Amino acid sequence: MTTTTAFIGLGKMGQGMARNIMQAGIPLNGFDVSEAARSQFAEAGGTAFGSAQEAVIGCDIVLVMVQTAAQARQALVGENALSALNPGAVVILCSTVAPSDARALGGDIEAAGHMMIDAPVSGGQVGADAGTLTVMASGPPAAFDRAMPCLDAVARAVHRLGDNPGMGATYKVVHQLASGIHLVAAAELMALGVKAGCDAAKLHEIVTTSSGNSWMFSDRVPRMMEADPSSTSNVDIFVKDIGLVLQTGREAGVPLPVAAAAQQMIQAAASLGHGGDDDSCVVRAYEALIGMKVHES
């Protein structure tokens, strides 16, 4: 029995993931709203289609890596991809969405006769390109049996976090609390440091080799020291993710004072016009407050 697999959402994350799945010997159909993304996917050996529904016709597995729950719902339900899948198919949702949205989508997918694995990832574009993502996944064991070849192809570690969609999203959103705060803390630290007379590069060197280090600090501060950093993930993605953190706090009944402060600074960067820029540009919000540029220090 041949399994046919599709990939919807071929952006910065999706392209690398799709390439790694194909390199593992699994042919892919694919769709993205962007024609440039479809061409890039076709050049990498995929079969591109003009709609989500066409891409998944006759498929048994579909990975979804769009930006939001609303986009995932539009592709699967709005554009009727669910009805085009083979009966009993597995939908692997890799997008970072609210736990409540993952549960709701899981219910609709089950009602359509399929199974959903809620499988958000950590590791960014670098991890997607290298096939070294961390996957935080929950869903029915029968679905995992069929999804594992695809997940193993994109990940260094696949964490199984329960039998129902929602727990994968919960771990990922909770994880993003740290990523978001650490991103903003890195910008706040660099702003304080350069205004207080520190050399930016020396400060980066000292913090990355001391107890103040974080994964985000060591990864993003070099781009904060560039005038025009290339983007691997933009500010708007973190506007969404830190919003999901605060939403999850409201739904779970947990006050999040530090995440809330970080959210305001990420919002400030977007409000200043940097929503489409690399997320290291959250430092622009601090530069606006201190009247100097970190990259000119």
Added chain:
Amino acid sequence: MTTTTAFIGLGKMGQGMARNIMQAGIPLNGFDVSEAARSQFAEAGGTAFGSAQEAVIGCDIVLVMVQTAAQARQALVGENALSALNPGAVVILCSTVAPSDARALGGDIEAAGHMMIDAPVSGGQVGADAGTLTVMASGPPAAFDRAMPCLDAVARAVHRLGDNPGMGATYKVVHQLASGIHLVAAAELMALGVKAGCDAAKLHEIVTTSSGNSWMFSDRVPRMMEADPSSTSNVDIFVKDIGLVLQTGREAGVPLPVAAAAQQMIQAAASLGHGGDDDSCVVRAYEALIGMKVHES
């Protein structure tokens, strides 16, 4: 010409640092206000004295590792240790103090005919015991020539950050912005996670191997999952350090919204009676807000 060296402040950090200096072949005089600390120092091979002044009589180098600038000033100026040192001695201040306090103390030390190296450290008790601290140091080159054997004995890296006291303190305080925020972010993450249904140990495992990791997260969360963690550095130290961060922000003219939010939660932990407990007990402030214990999840 023989150099005589003293060490003032033999607490959790000072004991390990003093031991490593003695193991490098440099005999030490020592003083601490605690008799137990003096005994521990004597057992390790040091010569303990009953006052700071007695300990430094005839010394050419004195390291100071007390908790606050006020304590350092009391020992050096209030108890007249400066007048007991040999002329042209080197004072190595390893305490974390405000840059303005480091500059003021440096002025008094210079006026007394000595030289000061402002040399705060990062790495905690573990680094002090192992001799792997990071030292952020500034002071006159002539002072460094004589101080390096002591600094090399306690440190993996000695960063020279200028010729005047104040820049070492500036780098250290700026660094503490990250440590303080990351400590509180770790507690906030664990509170959100366990209330939202995550397994605490699994969450720790996932975050430490993903882009949400920080040095503080991986080091402190295991102690947040203990009912009664042993202390390597207590909450009150971070009450002081995050206070220095905000003071430095005021003096440099930099708003620090995320550090300010973190400061409130560190203060809350102290206000709940945990000032003398391990700094991982900042999680107690979140536990009070969510009505459950992280270590029982």
